[in-house]
Amino acid sequence: MRTQVGIIGAGPAGLLLSHLLHLRGIHSVVLERRGREYVESRVRAGVLEQGTVDTLVESGAGERLLREGLPHHGIELRFGGAGHRIAFEKLVPGRAITVYGQQEVVKDLIAARLAAGGDVRFEVTDVVPHDMDTDRPYLTFGGERLDCDFIAGCDGFHGVSRPSIPAGVLTEYEREYPFAWLGVLAAVPPSTEELIYARTGRGFALHSMRSPEISRFYLQVPVDADVEDWPDERVWAELRARLETVPGFTLATGEILEKSVTPMRSFVAEPMRYGRLLLAGDAAHIVPPTGAKGLNLAVADVRLLTAALAEWYASGSADLLDGYSAACLRRVWRAQHFSWWMTTLLHTFDGEDAYGERLQRSYLDYVTSSDAAAATLAENYVGMPY
Structure with missing residues (x-):
C-alpha cells in the first residue's frame, strides 16, 4: 500500500x-x-x-x-466570597x-x-x-x-x-504538579451560564458544561487520589463547599455519569x-x-x-x-x-506559606480590577490569533 x-x-x-x-x-x-x-x-x-x-x-x-x-463571552473567577466576570465582549471584541x-x-x-x-x-x-x-x-x-x-x-x-x-x-x-483533578460528568443542567473557576482554601473547583442537560465539574484532589474514595455524596458535598461561596448561588445536583482522576x-x-x-x-x-x-x-x-x-x-x-x-x-x-x-493562580499548594497565599490573592484582585490585566487573561483564554 x-x-x-x-x-x-x-x-x-x-x-x-x-x-x-x-x-x-x-x-x-x-x-x-x-x-x-x-x-x-x-x-x-x-x-x-x-x-x-x-x-x-x-x-x-x-x-x-x-x-x-x-x-x-466570559468566564467567572470566584474567590474571597465573590464572583468576578472576565468579559470577553469588552476585552477582546468579536472573539x-x-x-x-x-x-x-x-x-x-x-x-x-x-x-x-x-x-x-x-x-x-x-x-x-x-x-x-x-x-x-x-x-x-x-x-x-x-x-x-x-x-x-x-x-x-x-x-x-x-x-x-x-x-x-x-x-x-x-513539570509535574503536586495535585490532580477529579473530573465529574453529571446528568444535571448547568447551574451557571458561563464557566466558574473557583479558588478556595479547600482547593480549586471548576464548574463547566457540555450541553443544556449535562454538566462537567473538576475538583483539585491529592496527586495520589483514588476515584473509589470519592463516592457521589462526597463529590457533591465538596463541590457545594467550593462553589456555593457567593450569595444566592445554589449548585444543582443529580446523577453522576462518570468520574476519573487526571494528573496535572x-x-x-x-x-x-x-x-x-x-x-x-x-x-x-x-x-x-x-x-x-x-x-x-x-x-x-x-x-x-x-x-x-x-x-x-x-x-x-x-x-x-x-x-x-x-x-x-x-x-x-x-x-x-x-x-x-x-494553574498556580487558582490552586492551593500543600505547605504553602501565608506569603504565597497573599501573592495569589493580590494577583486575583489585580486581574479582576484592572482592564489591562483582565485583557491579558481574556486574550490568552480565547486564543491568540493565527
Missing part, C-alpha cells in the same frame, strides 16, 4: 489533519489502535478557542458545532469560546472523512514507523506495510511516534520534527487543563502542518516544513505559560 501522508492516531489532530489535507488534494491514511466506538465516546476537553471553531467551520466539519455548541465536547468534534471529523471516502482504520495493532530520516519512510502494522512520503505522529503523549525518534534527538521539558503535568518535546516524521498535538506537548489549551494547540499544529505539506506538494519547497517546529513552538510555549499561570 502507498499513500502520501501516513497519520498515526484518530484523535482530533489526526482526523483534522487528514481532512484538511483532503481539501488540498493530498491523500492520507489514518491508523488508530482503538475502536471507533471508543474514540467517539472518550470524554476530554470541551472548550474551543475562536480559531478552533473557525477552522472546523471552514473545513466543512462545523455544522453541528454551530448548531449545538454553546458560545460563551469568544465555544463549549463543545472533544468527543463531538471527533464524531464530526470521522463523519466528514468517511463521507469524503477517507481511509480511517480502527483497531490497528503494532504500528511502527520506519526510516523516518530518509525520503522513503513507511509504517508497518498488523503484518502490513504502508509506504508514504511523510508520517504524522498524532497519537498522543503515550503513543508510538515520539518514542520512535532516536535517543538524543529531542530535548524534553516537563506540563510537557514539551523539541523539535517537533525528525526527518519525515512530524509530531502534532499531545504527541509533542501537553498542558494542565486549567487553561483549556490541549485540543486547541493540536488544531493550531495541524493548520501549520497542512500548510507546510501543501506547499511541498505544490512547489517542492520545504521552507514551511523546515520552519514547522519553530512556528508551532512559539504558540506552544505561550500556551504553556498561560496554563502554568492559571
